[in-house]
Amino acid sequence: MATNVSHVDVEAAERTEKEKSRKYPSKLPETADPPVTHDRGSTLFSEREGHNLKFENIVMKTKSRDSKKKPPKEILKSISGHVPPRRVTAIMGPSGSGKTSLLKVLTGRAGKKSFDLSGKIKFDGRLVDPTDIEVRRELAYVEQEVSIPATSTPREAIRFSARLRLDRSVTHDEIESLVNEILKELGLEGCADTMIGGGVMMSGGLSGGEKKRTQLGVELVTKPDILILDEPTSGLDSYGAETIINVCQRIAQAGASLLLTIHQPPPTVVRKLDHLILLLDGRLMYDGSLGPQLNDYFAAKGFAKPDDYNIADWILTVAQVTPIPDLEEAGFFQEDAKKIKNEDIYDSQLEEKNGARKLLVHHVGLSTEIRLLFGREMKRLRRDKLAVTVRVLSTGFFGLFYGLIYLNIGTTDLSDPLNLQAEFGAIANILISTMFGVAQSALLDFPKDRPVFLREYSTNHYSVLPYFLAKLSIECTVTFLQALVQLVASYFLMALRMRFVVFLAINFVLGITSTSMGIVIGSMVEDPNVAAELMPVLIVPQLLFSGFFISIDLIPEFLRWAQYLCSLTYAIRLSSYFEFGDCTEESCQQLLARNQVIELDTFWYWIILIAITTGFRLAGMIILRGKANF
Ligand SMILES: Nc1ncnc2c1ncn2[C@@H]1O[C@H](COP(=O)(O)OP(=O)(O)OP(=O)(O)O)[C@@H](O)[C@H]1O
Numbered sequence: 001m002a003t004n005v006s007h008v009d010v011e012a013a014e015r016t017e018k019e020k021s022r023k024y025p026s027k028l029p030e031t032a033d034p035p036v037t038h039d040r041g042s043t044l045f046s047e048r049e050g051h052n053l054k055f056e057n058i059v060m061k062t063k064s065r066d067s068k069k070k071p072p073k074e075i076l077k078s079i080s081g082h083v084p085p086r087r088v089t090a091i092m093g094p095s096g097s098g099k100t101s102l103l104k105v106l107t108g109r110a111g112k113k114s115f116d117l118s119g120k121i122k123f124d125g126r127l128v129d130p131t132d133i134e135v136r137r138e139l140a141y142v143e144q145e146v147s148i149p150a151t152s153t154p155r156e157a158i159r160f161s162a163r164l165r166l167d168r169s170v171t172h173d174e175i176e177s178l179v180n181e182i183l184k185e186l187g188l189e190g191c192a193d194t195m196i197g198g199g200v201m202m203s204g205g206l207s208g209g210e211k212k213r214t215q216l217g218v219e220l221v222t223k224p225d226i227l228i229l230d231e232p233t234s235g236l237d238s239y240g241a242e243t244i245i246n247v248c249q250r251i252a253q254a255g256a257s258l259l260l261t262i263h264q265p266p267p268t269v270v271r272k273l274d275h276l277i278l279l280l281d282g283r284l285m286y287d288g289s290l291g292p293q294l295n296d297y298f299a300a301k302g303f304a305k306p307d308d309y310n311i312a313d314w315i316l317t318v319a320q321v322t323p324i325p326d327l328e329e330a331g332f333f334q335e336d337a338k339k340i341k342n343e344d345i346y347d348s349q350l351e352e353k354n355g356a357r358k359l360l361v362h363h364v365g366l367s368t369e370i371r372l373l374f375g376r377e378m379k380r381l382r383r384d385k386l387a388v389t390v391r392v393l394s395t396g397f398f399g400l401f402y403g404l405i406y407l408n409i410g411t412t413d414l415s416d417p418l419n420l421q422a423e424f425g426a427i428a429n430i431l432i433s434t435m436f437g438v439a440q441s442a443l444l445d446f447p448k449d450r451p452v453f454l455r456e457y458s459t460n461h462y463s464v465l466p467y468f469l470a471k472l473s474i475e476c477t478v479t480f481l482q483a484l485v486q487l488v489a490s491y492f493l494m495a496l497r498m499r500f501v502v503f504l505a506i507n508f509v510l511g512i513t514s515t516s517m518g519i520v521i522g523s524m525v526e527d528p529n530v531a532a533e534l535m536p537v538l539i540v541p542q543l544l545f546s547g548f549f550i551s552i553d554l555i556p557e558f559l560r561w562a563q564y565l566c567s568l569t570y571a572i573r574l575s576s577y578f579e580f581g582d583c584t585e586e587s588c589q590q591l592l593a594r595n596q597v598i599e600l601d602t603f604w605y606w607i608i609l610i611a612i613t614t615g616f617r618l619a620g621m622i623i624l625r626g627k628a629n630f
Contacts, residue, residue, distance in 0.1 A: 043174075043223075044181045045250050050085025050225050050257040051123035051138070058105055058119035060098075060282075072116065074282060075101045079119075081277045081287035083226070085257045088248055088272060090290065092262060092312065093279035094320045099261040100144070102279065103230050106130060106259070107141040109458070123226075133460055140224035140459070144231045146211040147451035148196050149376065151383040154206070154214040155192040156376075158182055162221040163372060164461040168362045182220055185250075186213040187243050195383060209240035216244065219459075220251070227251055229260040238266050245272045267310045280319045285332045301330040369462040373470035381474065388478070391441060392485050398433045399486035402426065403493030410495040415585045424591060426494050427503075427575045428548040434486060434507045435568055438479050439514035439538055443531045446522025450624075457628040464625050468617060471519075472512075479511035498578035506574050509609045513567035514538075516616035523624045542568040547595040567612050570605040573597045577605075 060076040076098050083089045091099045104110040108130030110117055121128055128135045148157045162175045183192045188210060196214065197205020206214065212232060219227070229248070233241035249272045252258040265273070276294060278286035286297065295305050298315060303322075305314040319327075327333065381388055406426035412419035453467060487504050496503065521534050543549060545566040552563060563569045577597050580588045 043178050044185055044220060045254045046223060048223055048225055048255040050252075050255045052085060052125075053083040053106070053226055053257050053259070054080075054120075054122040054125075055082070055102075055106060056080045056120040056122070058102065058121075059117070060101055060105055060110060061116045063114060063116055075115075076105065077282045079279070079282070079284045081284055083257045083259045083277075084275060085225075086252055086255055087274035088245070088252045088258045088260070089275035089277060090260055090262045090265070090273045091277045091279060092265075092316060093285075094316065095263075096281075097279040097319075098282040099279055100230055101282075102277075103141070103228055103259070103261060107139060107228055108132070108136065109141070136458070136460060137222065138224065139226040139228065140219040140222060142216050142219050142227070142229040142232060143455070144234070145451065146196075146215050147455045148211070148214060148218065149380060149449075149452055150196050150205075151380040152196055152376065153191075153193045154188045154196070154210070154217065155179060155183060156379075157196070157214055158217045158221060160372060160376060161218040161456075161461065164364060164369065164456075165222050165459070168364045168368075178221060182217040185247055186217050188213055188217065209236045212236065213240075213244065216247070220247075224256060226257045226259070229258075231261050231263065233262060233265065233269065238268060241266070241269055242272075245269050248272075264316060265312050267312075270310060270312050276315075278315060278319065280327070280332075281324065283333045285319060285327070286315070301332065303330070363460075366463075366466055369466035370470050373462065373466055374473055377470055377474040381478070391437070391478070392481060395433070395437050395482045396485045396489045398437070399430070399489030400493075402429050402433065403490035406490075406494045408493075408495045410497050410579075414580070414583050414588055417587050420580075420585075420587050420591060423496075423579065424576065425548070427496070427579055428546060428572055430486065430490055430503075431507065431510055431568060431571050431575065432543065432546075434483055434511050435514045435542065435571075436539060437482055437486075438475075438511040439518040440535060441478075442475070442515040442518030443522050443535060443538065444528050446519055447525055447528045447531050450523065450526065450627075453624060454628050457625075464621050464628075468621050472617070475515045476508075476512060479515060480508055483507040483511055496579060497582075498575065502578050503575065506571050506578075509606070509613070510567055510571040513609055513613045513616070516613045516620065517567070519620040520616050520623065523620050523627070542566045545569045546572050548572065551594045552596055553594070564608070565612065567609055570609050570612075574602060574605045577602050 058076050058079045059074070061072040061074050064070045064072045079098075079102065091102060093099050101110065105117060105119075106121060121130060123135075123138070130136065130139065152160070158179045159175060162170075162178055166175065183189050191206055191210050194206060196211060212235075216229065216232060227248070229244075232244045232248070236244070248258050248260065252274070262269070262273075270290070273290045276286060276288065276290040277284065286294070288294070288297070290311070294311055294315070298305060298318065303314075303318045305311060309317070406422065406429075409419070409423045409426050412423065414420050414423070456462065457464065457467070483504055487500065487507060491500055491503060517538055521538060522531050525531050525534065541562060545552065545555070545563045546568045552560060552569075555563075573595055576592060576595055577599065580592060581599065583589075
């Protein structure tokens with residue numbers, strides 16, 4: 001009897017367990033292998049070794065200086081999941097659920113400075129640090145925002161990426177055939193040679209969908225093992241979305257692990273997705289197959305899909321409409337229970353310890369990097385004709401204006417203090433105009449270039465040095481042109497005493513120093529509007545320490561050190577020396593003394609100008625590098 005009772009009890013218990021597990025299945029359905037159709041002959045879709053990407057207990061919190069006043073926000077709350085190879089995995093979830101944040105963590109782009117991060121990321125069981133450049137070679141990330149130079153065409157952007165990121169043994173013909181293939185597969189052949197566009201001053205331009213596909217193409221050149229895309233279909237019509245998903249599907253079928261975030265995909269797109277990671281409020285609701293099992297899973301938890309819903313719409317409706325306690329009660333968020341001791345997520349030692357596979361890519365040399373970057377910058381200059389023309393013409397206009405205002409000032413009698421002051425003013429105005437013109441362009445242009453640099457630098461296109469050298473050479477060209485146009489328009493009208501080439505050289509060096517300062521501020525801020533607001537910070541101290549408005553002697557001693565950072569001060573001293581150095585009038589000597597112009601020091605004035613340029617360039621490089629090391 002006792003046996004029977006216990007037998008009945010066991011059966012009853014098993015039945016209850018089965019019913020419970022049917023109602024709230026504890027194991028998420030695994031994604032079945034989709035049919036594999038390889039394009040073995042193709043290079044873009046060539047067979048590759050994807051990774052089983054796993055993430056465990058990912059926690060992401062904002063950092064807060066004063067946690068009492070502003071408690072840290074928990075964006076990802078101990079999320080675990082996986083992205084299998086040969087599948088297209090979609091991350092879905094309501095807006096603000098943490099989709100982009102999770103991608104940033106997985107790709108090593110969640111800044112440690114802004115967030116507290118913990119958890120583990122594994123490729124086929126080995127711990128990896130996605131901020132490591134070797135790991136990034138295995139993983140490509142296509143961001144939501146398009147960051148490709150506006151003056152490049154899709155063909156050039158993809159070719160540029162291929163030349164800099166593929167092994168140096170890859171031939172020109174191989175690169176061209178890969179570029180053509182990517183353009184064809186992404187439906188970009190029709191606009192392959194059209195400028196990306198987008199600038200206010202630029203005509204033409206690609207559609208949003210074409211830009212997104214170009215950005216995808218740029219990342220496809222490395223034939224990544226893991227491809228991660230943030231909202232690749234947002235803002236696209238269903239044809240554009242399908243084109244992208246089709247390419248993603250074929251890349252996954254070639255072996256890659258494909259992960260993308262997507263908002264309310266249409267049924268045609270849902271059919272191409274294999275695996276789903278569903279997030280809600282920074283928590284994992286589901287990690288498993290997107291097949292019929294997903295229907296069963298939701299049905300078993302009491303949320304059976306009505307016939308008139310497609311599955312993606314239904315699960316998002318459930319996530320958005322159902323109160324979180326009810327979802328908890330139904331048994332979603334089961335991974336929350338598995339909170340274990342977390343480890344630093346971006347530990348650069350991890351890879352070493354776990355013997356990661358090193359991809360042997362012999363990168364192109366420094367000279368090729370500089371040549372390609374320089375070529376791109378030159379094209380930018382040629383194509384952005386309107387901006388360059390406006391820049392040079394406005395300089396010419398100001399030159400002419402000053403020339404007419406100070407007409408023949410260099411022929412006047414310097415014994416008259418008024419003439420002397422006017423001639424000094426003429427020189428100072430030309431120099432201020434040079435400084436203002438070039439610094440403004442650098443300050444406003446640089447924040448626009450910044451996202452391009454950050455993407456390319458973090459994806460191993462080139463290092464900081466060639467980028468800065470290429471930029472410097474272009475800036476030298478434009479600054480020289482600007483200085484030349486301004487002086488041709490003003491110097492002869494003013495009939496200045498110093499030699500033309502000397503004044504041109506002073507203006508040129510001052511211009512380059514000013515761009516360096518503009519770059520430091522430009523590299524610190526993201527928004528060109530903020531950069532414009534910071535313009536006075538760059539200009540006003542220069543004016544005050546120039547000796548034009550107040551003699552340096554009259555500035556309080558504790559502030560005088562700042563003159564050593566002001567390039568305009570030294571440009572004015574040099575120009576004053578060459579303009580008035582031969583003048584024996586007492587007023588001339590007094591002016592030189594007031595501005596601390598000492599004949600023996602003129603060599604040092606040049607050196608200080610060059611040192612200021614070098615110092616600011618280095619500071620710009622360090623700041624940008626720091627920003628790129630997320
Ligand atoms: N730097 C930050 N500081 C504070 N909160 C942040 C920061 N970055 C993201 N968040 C917050 O984290 C949450 C998740 O943001 P995330 O961009 O990952 O969501 P999402 O699911 O991608 O949203 P969407 O679908 O609208 O793009 C949001 O509430 C967002 O406001």
